[in-house]
Amino acid sequence: MGRNRKTFTETFKKEVAIEALKERMPVNEIAAKYGISPSMVSNWKKDFISGGFSKEIQEMKKENESNKEKIDELYKELGKAKMENELLKKKWNL
Numbered sequence: 138m139g140r141n142r143k144t145f146t147e148t149f150k151k152e153v154a155i156e157a158l159k160e161r162m163p164v165n166e167i168a169a170k171y172g173i174s175p176s177m178v179s180n181w182k183k184d185f186i187s188g189g190f191s192k193e194i195q196e197m198k199k200e201n202e203s204n205k206e207k208i209d210e211l212y213k214e215l216g217k218a219k220m221e222n223e224l225l226k227k228k229w230n231l
Contacts, residue, residue: 147192154181158182
């Protein structure tokens, strides 16, 4: 029977790469800690250094920009609702 390959998220790979770059423990120990091979840790470290995770960063920037736009839109709606509320209060002398 074939062996199942594990897939790892870009975030996980980045975390492992950063831990390896800090050099607080040997690559072998980091690999054992996460149950992966030392060569994977080394490869992820090289990818991180060479900008291999830039796709993830770009996606995060796009998501952040989208969230900022949504927040701005919600603030506009809130301002409009406050103005309507004040007008209604004046109209009904509240």
